[in-house]
Amino acid sequence: MSSTTLPVNATFCRGFSLVELAIVLVVVSLLAGGLMTTLSSQIGLRNTQDTRQRLKDVHEALLGYAATHIAADGHPYLPCPDTDNDGAENRSGTTCTTPAANAEGTLPWRDLGIGREDAWGNRFRYRVDRHFSDSSTGIAINTPAASLRVCDQTPCATFVATQIPVVILSHGTNGFGAINSGGGVNLVATSADELENSNSNDDFVSHTPTPAGANEFDDLVTWISPNILYSRLIAAGRLP
Ligand SMILES: [Ca+2]
Numbered sequence: 001m002s003s004t005t006l007p008v009n010a011t012f013c014r015g016f017s018l019v020e021l022a023i024v025l026v027v028v029s030l031l032a033g034g035l036m037t038t039l040s041s042q043i044g045l046r047n048t049q050d051t052r053q054r055l056k057d058v059h060e061a062l063l064g065y066a067a068t069h070i071a072a073d074g075h076p077y078l079p080c081p082d083t084d085n086d087g088a089e090n091r092s093g094t095t096c097t098t099p100a101a102n103a104e105g106t107l108p109w110r111d112l113g114i115g116r117e118d119a120w121g122n123r124f125r126y127r128v129d130r131h132f133s134d135s136s137t138g139i140a141i142n143t144p145a146a147s148l149r150v151c152d153q154t155p156c157a158t159f160v161a162t163q164i165p166v167v168i169l170s171h172g173t174n175g176f177g178a179i180n181s182g183g184g185v186n187l188v189a190t191s192a193d194e195l196e197n198s199n200s201n202d203d204f205v206s207h208t209p210t211p212a213g214a215n216e217f218d219d220l221v222t223w224i225s226p227n228i229l230y231s232r233l234i235a236a237g238r239l240p
């Protein structure tokens, strides 16, 4: 009679039980979900930073435009908005639209020699005070105060900035209210604060982002202070 003796250092191999496999799958899915969330938030952050940088470039381009364009009276002026999606300003005679109105459209990116879209592929909205975009009577020290305003919420009661000649904004991650890269109009905004930024009047809203819901807000609103504009034009020798 013989007997089988296993080696002392024998290794026992066996597969996962169903319970162990389930636990592994749960852990892997949790890790994958976490990675996806992290990746998504990183992309969102990068797009926001990228768009903020593009808006800074837009400011510089607008200040450069004003310093290099001479109205009939010898004074500088700002471009009109683009209203037919070709990137060139839409000017009728010496004013943007009717002489009594401030004009709004998309950024005249071609005239500024700058990118036309934010990081989400939507065009920048651009509004300019009529006294600062007149190519007959340009910007002077005694130009009437501009009438664009930025508030912390709608309706406008607490002001972030007033007497602004130019507002430029990105409609943010959701892109509601923007003109897209194809020239089409995106979905209408759902919150009052985002609607205020697409209703083509002198008031705009700027505050920190709020998540999707009744008060969703992700717009990036920027403007050029009249004092910065005057300072640059004086430094460039274009004023007084
Ligand atoms: Ca938005």
Ligand SMILES: [Ca+2]
Residues within 6 Å of the ligand: 195, 196, 197, 198, 199, 200, 201, 202, 203, 204
């Ligand atoms: Ca508005």
